[in-house]
Amino acid sequence: MTEAEDSPKNRRERREIFTIEFQEGQDSESPGVSGTKHLFSRRASHQPEVKWTLQNAEQDDRFSTSKVQPPLFLQIIHISDTHFGPNRDHTIRGAAVANRVEMLVRSINELSFQPDFVIHTGDVVNAPDENAYRLAESVLSKLKAPVFYATGNHDDQSMMRAALTFGRHTPLLTESDEICYQIDHPDFDLFVMDGKVPEEEGPHGFLSEAQMEAVLDAVRPKTPVAVFLHFPLLNIASRWIDEHLPVKNGEAFHQILREKAGTNLRGVFTGHLHRGLQIYRDQVLYSGVSSPACEFTAGPDDDFCDFLPDCAVPFNHVTMTREATVVKSYALPFHGK
Numbered sequence: 001m002t003e004a005e006d007s008p009k010n011r012r013e014r015r016e017i018f019t020i021e022f023q024e025g026q027d028s029e030s031p032g033v034s035g036t037k038h039l040f041s042r043r044a045s046h047q048p049e050v051k052w053t054l055q056n057a058e059q060d061d062r063f064s065t066s067k068v069q070p071p072l073f074l075q076i077i078h079i080s081d082t083h084f085g086p087n088r089d090h091t092i093r094g095a096a097v098a099n100r101v102e103m104l105v106r107s108i109n110e111l112s113f114q115p116d117f118v119i120h121t122g123d124v125v126n127a128p129d130e131n132a133y134r135l136a137e138s139v140l141s142k143l144k145a146p147v148f149y150a151t152g153n154h155d156d157q158s159m160m161r162a163a164l165t166f167g168r169h170t171p172l173l174t175e176s177d178e179i180c181y182q183i184d185h186p187d188f189d190l191f192v193m194d195g196k197v198p199e200e201e202g203p204h205g206f207l208s209e210a211q212m213e214a215v216l217d218a219v220r221p222k223t224p225v226a227v228f229l230h231f232p233l234l235n236i237a238s239r240w241i242d243e244h245l246p247v248k249n250g251e252a253f254h255q256i257l258r259e260k261a262g263t264n265l266r267g268v269f270t271g272h273l274h275r276g277l278q279i280y281r282d283q284v285l286y287s288g289v290s291s292p293a294c295e296f297t298a299g300p301d302d303d304f305c306d307f308l309p310d311c312a313v314p315f316n317h318v319t320m321t322r323e324a325t326v327v328k329s330y331a332l333p334f335h336g337k
C-alpha cells in the first residue's frame with residue numbers, strides 16, 4: 001500500500017466499510033442509545049495489508065450487488081467399495097456385505113433432504129460376476145436418488161453397463177471400454193473417470209490420454225467442476241499404499257486439471273483406500289470415502305493394507321456451491337451380522 005493510499009482519509013473510508021448505523025433500542029449492549037456502532041473498525045485501521053475497499057469489491061463478480069447470482073447448491077451422497085459377492089452369504093472378514101449395504105441404502109433414503117444424486121466410486125463387486133452385479137443392482141436401485149458409478153479395480157466395465165442403472169449422463173468416449181462420462185447437469189461440470197488397468201498389472205490406476213483430453217475439453221469457463229473416480233490421484237503419505245494404489249499418472253492429471261479448472265475446481269472424489277481421506281494440495285480438495293464392507297489401515301511405514309474389524313458403515317454428504325465444497329462424513333454403527 002502506498003503512502004497516498006494509506007492517507008487518513010482512506011483509512012477513515014476503510015473503517016466506514018465496517019460500520020453500521022443503529023437506532024435507539026436496537027443495540028442490546030447500550031439500550032436507549034442511538035448512533036454508529038463500529039464493527040471490526042480497529043482491525044481495519046491497523047491492517048496495512050487490507051486490500052478490499054467497497055469500490056473494488058463491487059468490481060468483483062462475486063460481490064457485485066448488480067450481478068448477484070441466485071444460490072446454487074448441489075447435494076451429493078458419496079459411497080464406495082461395496083464389494084458385493086454373488087449371493088447374500090458373501091462375507092468379507094465376517095462382515096455380511098449385502099446386509100451392510102442395505103443399511104447404507106436405508107440410511108441415505110431416510111435423510112432429511114433429497115440428494116441430487118448418489119455417486120458410487122467403484123468396486124461395486126468383489127470379483128467380476130453377473131450374479132454379484134445383479135445383487136448389487138437389486139440393493140442399490142432402492143436408492144431414491146439417481147445413482148452414478150465409477151469403475152473400480154475389482155469391476156468389469158461390460159458387466160457394469162449390462163447390470164447397473166446409471167443416472168442421466170453423456171459418455172465422453174465412444175470407442176472405448178472405459179466408463180468415462182459427464183453427469184448431465186446445467187450448472188456443474190461433473191466428470192466420472194475410469195482408472196482401471198488390466199488386473200495382472202496390479203491394483204493401481206492409470207488415466208488414458210483420451211480420457212484426460214475429453215474431460216479437459218468439456219470443462220466450461222466459470223462453471224464449478226468436480227471429478228469422481230475410484231483411485232486417488234495423489235500419494236497419501238503411507239508407504240505401501242503410495243507404491244501400489246494411486247493413479248500412476250495422477251500427479252500429471254492433478255496439475256493439468258487445476259490449471260484448466262482453476263478456482264472453479266470443487267474437488268476430486270475417490271474410493272479404493274477403504275478409509276475416509278482428505279488431501280488439500282495446490283488449493284485442490286481431495287476427498288475419499290471408506291467402504292461399508294471393511295476398512296483398511298494406512299500407517300506411514302506399513303508394509304501392507306490390513307483389515308480393521310467391525311468398521312462403521314460410511315458415506316459422505318457433499319454440498320457444492322459456486323464458491324465452496326462442504327463434506328460431512330457419516331460413520332453409522334452396524335449392529336447386525
Ligand SMILES: [Fe+2]
Nearest residue numbers: 081123272274
Ligand atoms: Fe475396494
